[in-house]
Amino acid sequence: MELALLVAFPRKRKMFLERPNHFTKWRDEQFFNRFRLSKNTVYFILDHIKERLASPTNRNNAVTPEQKLLITLRYYATGSFLTVCGDFVGVHKSTASQIIRLVSHELALLRPTFINFPSTSTEIDAIRQKFYNVAKFPKCVGAIDCTHVRIISPGGLDAEIYRNRKGYFSINVQTICDADLRIQNIVATFPGSNHDSTIFNYSSIRGKFERGEMKDSILVGDSGYALKTFLMTPFLNPTGDGQNTFNEAQIRTRNAIERSYGVWKKRFPVLAVGINLKLESVESIIVATAVLHNIACYFGEQTPRVTHELEQVIDLSTFSTRGTVDNVNEDGTLQRNKLVRYFESL
Known part of the structure; x- marks a missing residue:
C-alpha cells in the first residue's frame, strides 16, 4: 500500500x-x-x-x-x-x-603570514627609511595608537568594563603601523574601558623593545603613552625652536597611524558601525579585517568611498583612552633631548 x-x-x-x-x-x-x-x-x-x-x-x-x-x-x-x-x-x-x-x-x-613586525636588519632599515622620508624622524619603525571597535553588550557581570568613556561598548584595539599604513602588530582583546597605556604595558611588543631585540629603533606615540627610550611622545608644553621642531616632526611621523585607522574603517565599516555578533567572535573579525587591510595595501587597492554620515561615525570611533601617565622618565628624557639637538642641527 x-x-x-x-x-x-x-x-x-x-x-x-x-x-x-x-x-x-x-x-x-x-x-x-x-x-x-x-x-x-x-x-x-x-x-x-x-x-x-x-x-x-x-x-x-x-x-x-x-x-x-x-x-x-x-x-x-x-x-x-x-x-x-x-x-x-x-x-x-x-x-x-x-x-x-x-x-x-x-x-x-593568516595573521602570522600577513601581520608581522620587522625582525631582520633589511626589514628594519627599509621601514626606518620610509618614516625618515616623511619628516626626517630617525630610527622610527612604527607609529602606535589605539582605536575603538563598537560591539554589542556582552552581558553578564563584567559587561561594564567594555563600556568606553564615550558611553558605548567596545574593544580598545592597539595597532602599530608602518609608513605605508600596513598593520605590523595588533592587540584586539582589551575591553573598551582600558587605557591605551595599559594595553601597551601588557603587550608582547613592549617586551620586545625592553629586551633590546629592536636595538636602537623607536616607536612614536601620542601623549597618552609614557615617554621611554624606545617610545617617543611629544612635548606637552614645548619651549624653543628645537622642541617645536621635534614636535612637528613627531606628529607628522605619527600621523600614519591615524590615517591607517581611517583607511581600515572605510574599507571595513563594520569596525565603526559595530560588530553585532557575540564577544567570542569579535577578536577574529577584527584581526581578519586587519589581515585583509594589509593584503589590500600590498596590492595597492584604493580606499573605498564612504558617505558623509559614515565618515562621521568613523571619526567618532577613533579616540584615545588616556589614563594618568607618568611622563618623567630619565632615560626617555635623555633620548628625546638627543633628538631635539638632532633637529636643531638640521
Missing part, C-alpha cells in the same frame, strides 16, 4: 533558487564598491582559505567557498545581516552568522 502511494504521489523535489555569481554579475567598480576589494584580490585571498571553507557535500544547495567569503566581505562592508541575506539568495540570517564566524576565524589564522 505504501509503495503504491509513493508511486502514485511521488515526493516533490525540493527546489532551490539559484544564487547569483557576484564575480560575473558586477562590473569591476560595482564589485569593489560592494565588497571593498577588487576581484583579483578576493581571488588571492580565496586561494589561501578555499579548502578549509569547502562544505563536505554539495547537497541541499550548499554555500560555496566563494560565496562564503563574499558573504563575509559584504558583512564587513555593511555590518548588516539583512543586507547580506538580501544579496545572497537562500541564505538565512543564522546561516550567514555561522559563515561569517567561520570565515573570520580562517582569515584570522
Whole structure:
C-alpha cells in the first residue's frame, strides 16, 4: 500500500533558487564598491582559505567557498545581516552568522603570514627609511595608537568594563603601523574601558623593545603613552625652536597611524558601525579585517568611498583612552633631548 502511494504521489523535489555569481554579475567598480576589494584580490585571498571553507557535500544547495567569503566581505562592508541575506539568495540570517564566524576565524589564522613586525636588519632599515622620508624622524619603525571597535553588550557581570568613556561598548584595539599604513602588530582583546597605556604595558611588543631585540629603533606615540627610550611622545608644553621642531616632526611621523585607522574603517565599516555578533567572535573579525587591510595595501587597492554620515561615525570611533601617565622618565628624557639637538642641527 505504501509503495503504491509513493508511486502514485511521488515526493516533490525540493527546489532551490539559484544564487547569483557576484564575480560575473558586477562590473569591476560595482564589485569593489560592494565588497571593498577588487576581484583579483578576493581571488588571492580565496586561494589561501578555499579548502578549509569547502562544505563536505554539495547537497541541499550548499554555500560555496566563494560565496562564503563574499558573504563575509559584504558583512564587513555593511555590518548588516539583512543586507547580506538580501544579496545572497537562500541564505538565512543564522546561516550567514555561522559563515561569517567561520570565515573570520580562517582569515584570522593568516595573521602570522600577513601581520608581522620587522625582525631582520633589511626589514628594519627599509621601514626606518620610509618614516625618515616623511619628516626626517630617525630610527622610527612604527607609529602606535589605539582605536575603538563598537560591539554589542556582552552581558553578564563584567559587561561594564567594555563600556568606553564615550558611553558605548567596545574593544580598545592597539595597532602599530608602518609608513605605508600596513598593520605590523595588533592587540584586539582589551575591553573598551582600558587605557591605551595599559594595553601597551601588557603587550608582547613592549617586551620586545625592553629586551633590546629592536636595538636602537623607536616607536612614536601620542601623549597618552609614557615617554621611554624606545617610545617617543611629544612635548606637552614645548619651549624653543628645537622642541617645536621635534614636535612637528613627531606628529607628522605619527600621523600614519591615524590615517591607517581611517583607511581600515572605510574599507571595513563594520569596525565603526559595530560588530553585532557575540564577544567570542569579535577578536577574529577584527584581526581578519586587519589581515585583509594589509593584503589590500600590498596590492595597492584604493580606499573605498564612504558617505558623509559614515565618515562621521568613523571619526567618532577613533579616540584615545588616556589614563594618568607618568611622563618623567630619565632615560626617555635623555633620548628625546638627543633628538631635539638632532633637529636643531638640521
